Amino acid sequence: MSALQPLFRHPNLLVGWILLILTGLSVGACSDQAWNSPYPPDQAGQNILYSSFAERPKHLDPAQSYSSNEVVFTGQIYEPPLQYHFLKRPYQLEPATVTTMPVPYYLDDQGQRLSDNASADEIAYSVYDIEIQPGIHYQPHPAFAKDEQGQFLYHALSEQDLESVKTLSDFRENGSRELVAEDYALQIKRLAHPRLHSPIFGLMSDYIVGLSDYAATLKQVFEHNSEGASAAASVDLRDYPLAGVEVLDRYRYRVRIRGKYPQFLYWLAMPFFAPVPWEADVFYSQPGMKERNISLDWYPLGTGPYMLTVNNPNRQMVMERNPNFHGERYPQAGESGDAGQGYLDDAGRQLPMIDKVIYSLEKEAIPTWNKFLQGYYDASGVSSDSFDQAIQVASGGDISLTPELKAKGIHLNTVVSTSISYIGFNMLDPVVGGDSEPARLLRRAISIAMDYEEYISVFANGRGIPAQSPLPPGIFGHVEGRQGINTFVYDWTPHGPQRKPIAEARRLLAQAGYPDGRDIKTGKPLVLYFDTSGVGPDDSARLDWIRKQFVKLDIQLQVRNTDYNRFQDKMLKGTAQIFQWGWNADYPDAENFLFLLYAKNAKVEHSGENAANYSNAEFDRLFEQMKNMENGAQRQQVIDRMVEILRHDAPWVFGFHPKQFVLFHDWYHNAKSNLMANNTLKYRRIEPALREQQREAWNHPVVWPLGLIILMLIAAVIPAVIAYRRHENQQALEH
Amino acid sequence: MFAYVIRRALYAIPILIGVNLITFALFFVVNTPDDMARMHLGMKRVTADAIEKWKAERGYDRPLLYNRQADGAERVTATIFFDKSVRLFAFEFGSSDAGRDIGQDISQRMWPSLAIALPTFLIGLLVYISFAMLLAFFRGTYLDISGVALCVILMSISGLFYIIAGQYVFSKLLHLVPVSGYEPGWLAWRFVLLPVAIGVFAGIGSSSRWYRTIFLEEINRDYVRTARAKGLPEGRLLFRHVLKNAMVPILTGVVVVLPTLFMGSLIMESFFAIPGLGSYTIEAIQKQDFAIVRAMVFLGSALYILGLLLTDLSYTLVDPRIRLS
Secondary structure (H helix, E strand, C coil): CCCCHHHHHCHHHHHHHHHHHHHHHHHHHCCCCCCCCCCCHHHCCCCEEEEEECCCCCCCCCCCCCCHHHHHHHHHHCCCCEEECCCCCCCCEEECCECCCCCCEEECCCCCEECCCCCCCCCCEEEEEEEECCCCECCCEHHHCECCCCCECCCCCCCCCCCCCCCHHHCCCCECCECCHHHHHHHHHHCCCCCCCCCCHHHHHCCECCHHHHHHHHHHHHHHCCCCHHHHHCCCHHHCCCCCEEEEECCEEEEEEECCCCCHHHHCCCHHHCCCCHHHHHHHCCCCCHHHCCCCCCCCCCCCCEEEEEEECCCEEEEEECCCCCCEECCCCCCCCCCCCCCCCCCCCEECCCCEEEEEECCCHHHHHHHHHCCCCCEECCCHHHHHHHEEECCCCCEEECHHHHHCCCEEEEEECCEEEEEEECCCCCCCCCCCHHHHHHHHHHHHHCCHHHHHHHHCCCCEEECCCCCCCCCCCCCCCHHHCCCCCEEEECCEEEECCHHHHHHHHHHCCCHHHECCCCCCECEEEEEECCCCHHHHHHHHHHHHHHHCCCCEEEEEECCHHHHHHHHHHCCCCEEEEEEECCCCCCHHHHHHHCHHHEHHHHCCCECCCCCCHHHHHHHHHHCCCCCCHHHHHHHHHHHHHHHHHCCEEEEEEEEEEEEECCCEECCCCCCCCCCHHHHCEECHHHHHHHHHHHCCCCCHHHHHHHHHHHHHHHHHHHHHHHHHHCCCCCC | CHHHHHHHHHHHHHHHHHHHHHHHHHHHHHCCHHHHHHHHHCCCCCCHHHHHHHHHHHCCCCCCCCCCCCCCCHHHHCCHHHHHHHHHHHCCCCECCCCCEHHHHHHHHHHHHHHHHHHHHHHHHHHHHHHHHHHHHCCCCHHHHHHHHHHHHHHHCCHHHHHHHHHHHHHHHCCCCCCCCCCCHHHHHHHHHHHHHHHHHHHHHHHHHHHHHHHHHHHCCHHHHHHHHCCCCHHHHHHHHHHHHCHHHHHHHHHHHCCCHHHCCHHHHHHCCCCCCCCHHHHHHHCCCHHHHHHHHHHHHHHHHHHHHHHHHHHHHHCCCCCCC
């Protein structure tokens, strides 16, 4: 108040200040850049894509990176040998850095070559000879920097050298070198690195010859290294050969797989199999680097179209065009309809088409959404908070954008994701599990009662389709239409599949020995247990809904809510009864879904992904047969039988396949969703000029309410000023 | 005074050990080392072997508090508690369970937090005290009653509402400031303006009422009546005498928060995408990163103790009657 006192004494001064502020605001309003732009003015009109991320990626090391929020970055930086065709569906692999698609040849257990159509039983090894393109170079990086004598500048750094180093950009010199086959071999060895904990090590050691022995060797090396962690980390993996991986020459390497494993090609399209140069291992493992948070996990190093130039996941991550990128062209062909939607307008153009991508941290959905509407993000998902503002659902279920968004030139892309959310029954449980007919009927009754059409409408804003089997659309083996419905749960009608009436479920329940939800033997009500880790308010509504589905059958459902750790424990020990779970495909193959019910993957016995602990001898036999088959009529037949077994046994209530909604502005092109490829950034294109124009039109500052607020404040203060002056001029006693 | 400071510093040691022990116990009641490993290794395709290796590398394969299999002092020292706690007392926070250096993370993230917290604190203090003084000056009048009513209304509204409404009005409707974001250095002002304004506005209700109460109590004292009888102008009386004499209760609430200002504000930083320390601890709890949780709780406790010490010291500056012994 002391600062305000002169203002009260001299009202002219107060008015002067207000006029000055208003003038300042008006002058600001005349400047080129919108006031609410979160970006510096020098970025205006540049070919920069703006996006956001909600959580810091945990790993950017290709041996560890697995989550979807990590491959957003690693997918653009690293180049595995193969990639998915951007436009074609069903998903199709194509060469990325290899000259041709690798075709395996087979060997028997004596090492004799077998014919290409040898049966899986005969095949002891599959051999993949992989040839990479010459002339591919790594991004500029200090790990490659050399002095005039050809010695590495930063491979033997002392603590003194590192004194002024805080981030990777503090190294002044950068270098590069050509990609060679040995870099791919090194990365496969890194999957067995005992300090990296690659999530696919367990799986790959079942297939890549010698990988588990290699891990044991490395473990021994590290244990015998008495010089501590950093010295151990600097072990040069090139000194330790891996039996299943052989470098044939500068551009060719060979991978030997146990048995027949056609899905290996899909793995070759993931960053796990991207090249890592030995220089990176040497550079990052030097003493003092870890203390400065300088590691491959933080500063990736690849040959891809982009390189990570800023990694501050508390604020921003920036990827810029890799000046050494070997070049690639936009596909010339796609699936039918792509041309009509403009997806082939850029056919043949040089990739990547965007210079820089800035990802900003946005933890909350509301600010992210507002910035998208203001044009400060180029594309967005649709959160439940903003669903009604963005999407309108017609009475027939047709989905479209609201007029407000249409007027802004925003477009909507929808695609059914290659994932499934399901309710599982623990098959080890004495009530709902097992192979007995009553248990099976009970599970089928519950499957009918769980009205997933309602669930999708209430909890997913209609963003999903009820699942008829574990296989989502887009995966070979999924059958559309009448032939594809789960006849144990649905009837076919002229309008499509119709869930069977609840009376049918009650009939099955009675047959199972629980008429009207009571145990026929004891007369006691049937009480089942739903184990979950959902504790938020949204979860509470969801759990209420699930409880109501069981009430339809007069079954009492007790929800056993716990934290995620306890829930995981229950699943591992097999003490859960009914649970909700999900799976997102690693690759577009039926094997990647049906393995979730293969007995050798049972959670309790093998710590695998078969959370229901389902076991069926015929299903397992067919799975072993199916996983080695090429896609075709014969494989479809086997998959159909497997799916039918699952529908009959009902170890899952096949829940739903979520649908992804993506919104993007008029200036954003080639937005086709590709759920398998993680390197799609290079295909995107934006029109910066149009974006600038729209941003300006949408974000013109409105200053007059500020003036109004100030006037209101003055109006409120004036009586106080008058009262103050009157009080100060008042005489103590009036005569 | 020096001896007093040393004594208080020594008192802090058992408090910090206690805080550390409680944090440790609470954390490991909820999370086991296996859970932590699972959380860090991811949800898909995690093997039991990988979990064991992860624990062994980080020392989480040891007993929690007492190692029965060890001999002598190692029964206590070869435990997770000892291993993870001792270095904290030298303010060596080490690496997070994800492998990042915690000290460096803190030093990077504290500045954006300060950029919001410090102006909010200083401007807020000026506004709250001025407003409270105004209400005290007009005590009993319609201005005072309306002011108090306004304060009650303002303090009844959730802080989250101010944030969402502020972003909606000033960023979305009026397009005056960015919705969220941050730039380091002086460019930060555009991003700091709205959160600071909201922070100050959100605190008007409760703080002004608190200060008004303090001033009203002071204003009824004999020395004020005497000064008024001597003809001292009311403004001068309030700012020169009442404010000075009301400093002890004001300092009690103010100085203690000074050292903790850089710890940031979770909600404010989340909504405005400020890369500060506000969410560091919460994220660590969610990710079950015990190394960060213990470091931040320890640091918070140490700073709070420092704040209390500074508060006591500041009393001697404003009230010569107070002696520390």
